[in-house]
Amino acid sequence: MTDRIETYIVDSFTNKPFKGNPAGVCILTQKLTDKQMQSIAKELGxxxxxxICKIDNQDKYSIRYFSPVMEIPLCGHATLASSKVLFEINPKIDAIHFKNIQNLDLMIKKYGKKIEMKFPVYDTIPQNAPDELLYALGIETIINCEYNKETNILLLEIKSSEQLENLSPDFEKLKQSHNSINGVLITSISQKDDYDFESRYFWPWSGTNEDPVTGGTHTFLAKYWSNRLNKKKMNSYQCSERTGFMEVELISENKLLIKSEAQIILKGELRL
Incomplete structure (x- = not known):
């Protein structure tokens, strides 16, 4: 008998369809192997x-994330997408508890159209940016370079959001410029009235060339800009081609709130 998996595509970090970051969401009623999940992620592209799979009767779920290339321990936009699906399936609930492969507890709450996720906060440490990497990105000078070990991501701050928006990396050269990171996050202070900072995330090493909107990078990006701007609550804008937005708030030394919206654009049945 063919196994059938309820499957969705959801645009996260946006209030409009076909913007933000699209994620697949598969609701499991039985376990799949890692190979099966990897194959599905590659197929959806x-x-x-x-x-996601329900753990008990208290709206608690396990959650795992796969890019087309590899498993990703923590993903903000796919968490938001999964939350949007579960809140739509179960309109009477307003809170969900996810547990990821690292045993992180991810608490989710619904506030009208907005969904709030409680994520960990990570530190960054000073790091040198290889000249080859900067050349591949098309960046001549940077303000700062930091590294986050939990996500294995390099952070580069540059002068302006206009420069950030106009970046057009050579992804083949970028991939060859470093052999030990999952991705590189470029960020700048925002020149838009409604936002505090902006970012773009490139990860040809472990996913696609560019991630349209990236919740997971804000686990360290929020603290980085909190220290730079002396603010706990900020508005973030990802100036990729699809664009996206979120509110971030540091509520303690190790906890962060990320709040935004998501749009379900497709519901279907995946057959194994």
């Missing part, structure tokens, strides 16, 4: 696909 989205930056990440989340696989």
């Amino acid at each position: 989205l930056s990440e696909t989340a696989f």
